[in-house]
Amino acid sequence: MGKEECKTMLDALNKVTACYRHLVIALGSTSDSQNLREELKKTRKKAQELAVANRTKLTTLLKDKTISKDDRAEYERLWVLFSSSMELLEVDMKRSLEIGQDFPLKVPTRHLIQTGMTGSTNAVAARAMSVQNMKYEADSNIDTADLRDLQTEITQVSQMMEEMEMKVQVAPWAVVAKQEAGAELKSNMSVGNSSVGVISICEEEPKDDEGGGGREGGSGSIGAVVVFFVIVAVALVLGYLVVNM
Amino acid sequence: MTINTLAKGGLQPEQMSCFRKMEKVLVAMQDPDMGMKMRNQRLLITVIPHAMTGHDIITWLIQKYHICEEEALHLGEMLVKYGYIYPLKEPRCLVLRPDESPYRFQTPYFWTSTRWPASELDYAIYLAKKNIRKQGELVEYEKERYSLLHKRINHTWDFVVMQAREQLRASKQRRKADRIVLECQEQAYWLINRPPPGVQNMLDWGLERPNNFSTRVPLIETSRRALGRNRVKSSICLEGFVKYSEQYQNHDPIMQGCLPSNPWISDDIAYWTMNSEIVPVPTRLRVERWSFSFMELLSDAMGRREFMTYLEKEFSAENLHFWQECEEIRHGESSKIIEKVEDVYKNFLAPGAARWVNIDSKTMDKTLEGIKRPHRFVMDDAQMHIYFLMKKDSYPRYLKSDLYKNMLAKAVVPQETKKSVFPFMRRQRHSSPSPAQAGAPAAEEDGRAGTNSAAGSHF
Numbered sequence: 001m002g003k004e005e006c007k008t009m010l011d012a013l014n015k016v017t018a019c020y021r022h023l024v025i026a027l028g029s030t031s032d033s034q035n036l037r038e039e040l041k042k043t044r045k046k047a048q049e050l051a052v053a054n055r056t057k058l059t060t061l062l063k064d065k066t067i068s069k070d071d072r073a074e075y076e077r078l079w080v081l082f083s084s085s086m087e088l089l090e091v092d093m094k095r096s097l098e099i100g101q102d103f104p105l106k107v108p109t110r111h112l113i114q115t116g117m118t119g120s121t122n123a124v125a126a127r128a129m130s131v132q133n134m135k136y137e138a139d140s141n142i143d144t145a146d147l148r149d150l151q152t153e154i155t156q157v158s159q160m161m162e163e164m165e166m167k168v169q170v171a172p173w174a175v176v177a178k179q180e181a182g183a184e185l186k187s188n189m190s191v192g193n194s195s196v197g198v199i200s201i202c203e204e205e206p207k208d209d210e211g212g213g214g215r216e217g218g219s220g221s222i223g224a225v226v227v228f229f230v231i232v233a234v235a236l237v238l239g240y241l242v243v244n245m
Numbered sequence: 246m247t248i249n250t251l252a253k254g255g256l257q258p259e260q261m262s263c264f265r266k267m268e269k270v271l272v273a274m275q276d277p278d279m280g281m282k283m284r285n286q287r288l289l290i291t292v293i294p295h296a297m298t299g300h301d302i303i304t305w306l307i308q309k310y311h312i313c314e315e316e317a318l319h320l321g322e323m324l325v326k327y328g329y330i331y332p333l334k335e336p337r338c339l340v341l342r343p344d345e346s347p348y349r350f351q352t353p354y355f356w357t358s359t360r361w362p363a364s365e366l367d368y369a370i371y372l373a374k375k376n377i378r379k380q381g382e383l384v385e386y387e388k389e390r391y392s393l394l395h396k397r398i399n400h401t402w403d404f405v406v407m408q409a410r411e412q413l414r415a416s417k418q419r420r421k422a423d424r425i426v427l428e429c430q431e432q433a434y435w436l437i438n439r440p441p442p443g444v445q446n447m448l449d450w451g452l453e454r455p456n457n458f459s460t461r462v463p464l465i466e467t468s469r470r471a472l473g474r475n476r477v478k479s480s481i482c483l484e485g486f487v488k489y490s491e492q493y494q495n496h497d498p499i500m501q502g503c504l505p506s507n508p509w510i511s512d513d514i515a516y517w518t519m520n521s522e523i524v525p526v527p528t529r530l531r532v533e534r535w536s537f538s539f540m541e542l543l544s545d546a547m548g549r550r551e552f553m554t555y556l557e558k559e560f561s562a563e564n565l566h567f568w569q570e571c572e573e574i575r576h577g578e579s580s581k582i583i584e585k586v587e588d589v590y591k592n593f594l595a596p597g598a599a600r601w602v603n604i605d606s607k608t609m610d611k612t613l614e615g616i617k618r619p620h621r622f623v624m625d626d627a628q629m630h631i632y633f634l635m636k637k638d639s640y641p642r643y644l645k646s647d648l649y650k651n652m653l654a655k656a657v658v659p660q661e662t663k664k665s666v667f668p669f670m671r672r673q674r675h676s677s678p679s680p681a682q683a684g685a686p687a688a689e690e691d692g693r694a695g696t697n698s699a700a701g702s703h704f
Contacts, residue, residue, distance in 0.1 A: 011407070018411035025427070028353035030295065077403065084366065084404040095361060099353045111275045114283060114295040115352045116426040123418035177402035181395040184377050184406045 002061055003071075006078050009057065010085070012130075013050040017085050017092075019128035020047055022121070024096045028103040029115040037105070038138040039125035040096060041146050046129055047089055048153065054082050055164065062168055073175075080175045083164065090157050097150050105143040261359045264327070268356065270320075271329050274305065275350075281305050286333060286347055291422045296333060296347040303343050318343060326447050327357045331433035339436070349426075355434040357448070363438035366401060369394045371435055373409035378428075386442050492537060496530050504659040511662065519659055522546045529656040536644050539636040543568075551652060555643050563600035564631050564639070567593045571628035575621060586619040594627075604630050 020043045026036060061067070061075050103112060122134045139145070274281045282305075286296035299321070306317035321341040324330045325348070332338065333347040341348075372391045376383055383391060395402060416424055440446050495501050498516075508514045519528055527547055535542040535551075542548040549565070556562040567589070574585045593602045594612065604612070608626045615623040643649055 014404075014407050015411050015414075018408055019415045022412065022415045025352055025354045025430075031423070080400055081404045081407070084401045085408075087366070088408070091361070091364075095354060098360075103353065109277060111272045113271065113275055113350045113353060114281075115350050115430065116286070116293045116295040117352070117423045118294060119420045119423040121419070124415050127415060127418055172400050175400040177399055179403050179406045181392060181402075182376065182381065183402075184373050184409055185381050 002057070003074060003078075006054070006057055006061070006075075009050060009054050010078060010081055013047065013054055013082070013085050016043060016047045016050060016128045017088050019043055019124050020089065021092050022124050023128075024092045024099070026117060026121050027096055027099045029113050029117050031115075031117040031119065031121060032103065032105070032112050033120070034105060034138070034140060034142055035134075035136050036121055037100070037142045037146055038136055039121060039128075039134065040100075041138070041142070041149070042134075043125055043128045044093065044096075044150070044153065048157070051086060051089070051157070051160070055160065058082055059168060062170065076170045077175050077178070079168065079170050080172045083161070083172070086157070086161055086164075090154070090161065093150065093154050093157060097147060097154060100143060100147055100150070106141060264357055264359065267324060267327060267329055270324065271350065273309065279309070284347075286349075288425070291425065293422050293426060296349050298345045298347060299342045300344055302330070302341065302348065326437075328433060328437035328447075329356060331429070333429070336429065336432055337436060337441070349429070351433060352430055355430055357437060359448075363435075365394060365398055366405070368435065368439055369398060369402075369405045370408050370412065371431060373405050374413055377409060377413060384441070390439070496534060504661050506662045513662065515659070515662075519657075523550075526655060526657050527652075529653070529658045532649075532653050532656045535649075539632075539640045542640070542643075551648065552639075552643060555646060555648050556639060558648075559639065559642075561639060563593065563602055564635050566600060567602045568628060568631050568635070571624040571631075574624055575628075579621070582621055583619050586616055586623060589624065590616055602627075602631055603634070 020040070023036060023040050023043060026032060027040070058075065058079055062072075062079065067075070103110075126132060126134050273279075281297050282301050283294065284296050284298070286293045302321050302324075303314065303317045306312065306320055307314060310317075310320075312320070318341065321330075321343075325332065325339050325341045328339075329351055330341075330348045331351055332340075332342075333349055335346075368390070372383070372387060372394065375387070376391070398405070416427055419427070437447060498507065503516050505515045505519075506513050508516050518524075520531065523546060531545065531547075535545065535548045542552055549569075553562060553565050556565050570585070570589050570593070574582060574589065577585065592598055592600050594604075594609070594616075595601075604627050608630050612624065612627045
């Protein structure tokens, strides 16, 4: 059905937007590299494809006058999701242009900001492109060549958004969201524990559970070491007894 | 969907110049040879590079810019307060400590920017992410803002939740050290752009808004205009200011007190009635003021009347009449301008007019030309000429005349009202009720004080 298709496409666009933002955050920092620029380019192109596909689908659905009121409300909600995604994408594209220009890579001394991030972002890009591994095949002057493409793409996106606002008569403020406040907590996301663990270092006031969290992580590893030594000691004792027996 | 007022070719706000300068400092710190000395930050298991101590920052600033320690401390504080460098030990305390406390650079995406202001949508996504990570344990003010945002941008709330989940999933793809750095960066960014209650908002410019004119009018043009402005040496204008202050010292009711009494304090409006526009006998101070400058004389209705009497004796009253008529044209109704200009021409300027004024030929020609197309300021040159004529000629003679001297002698010096001996007989002073409480029922005394001050303010 049209709705399900729309939803999957929107989910894909949402995913790519999130990954794109993540990549732009790494721009200009020590995670920046030729690979990152290529990842940005590929993610961007994918985002645009998805955007165009979404837009055509949603506009056809919304232009259809024969749909029921509930359906129309649902499509309007999807439309708001789509336009918010496009907003984020547009801003991120403009920012990536600005930062990309300020931090060129093909210069004798690079002045990338030493932010502490040194890992690569190819897993993020792979997630965006829905592939297992990213292949890098661009030339070494991608940082300058890509910027020109980026400028044209930004104008394209801005035009698309203007057209959207003109052609589709949707009042975004009239849309009622399905999720209530705190809905994100009800998901089956296991992101909670894996990142909180040891990260209490840069969190705020020393709350007890925060410090406990940190100490738990540390004491967990210390406990494991202690148990290991206990086992080794027990094994030694037993071995000694066996040898002596 | 946010309403984008800057779209469609509108002017995008520029990055403020102070931020551009701070960015340059930050980039200079990255120089591999001359840049900042970096250390490693050791967390329990992970080691994160690119940390620096406060002391290092200050030393580097002193060396690079050849400034003293105090200035370096101040500059470093600015960098921290505007979010270009964030502290690692106490993230909410945005101060630069010149000791071993660790700091780190902020990534360019999260640099403070007037060009890319933080949006509500982004803040909502950040709070949702934090909510997920902390399993609902947000700080008090964050909870409030969360519910506020939920109400305000309710229509995109689905997007907020979806995007928050996706962004967390994307960051899971990085290794742990990078994830930690990412979270610290984001937290630092939002501490600056949405500060907790009680902390000063660094991006609040208050009444002095940044001047964005540099984008509309080119800098060269503004500088050229500034060069052309007339300037007076401060020694000269300060002299003039001192002279003025000395001259008017005795006439200032605040400095010298006013006789008979200050109406605001004693609720006695004698001071105002004695100094109103037309009185039978003016006060002495008022008559003295007429000798200070010609403008003082002319702007006082009584002074003008006296001066007119004097000029009539001298047979040069037409000058003052002309000047008054010109003032009428300048400040009067637009619809009557043409009529008035006609009158003035007939009475004062036409050859053989009843009250012909003596203007030099050049000004006369110019005025006559202008009268063909009359407007509010067509008589300005002629009026100026006559003004200076009176000022140089008639005015000094007036001040020396008997007329003025008699006026001065006749002028009254009001007696200071005796303060009543019994303190409880004196009127209690009430501050007038605040205009914001206009609807509140006024007690009797408040009502009285209110009406008195209202009467006073009609002066």
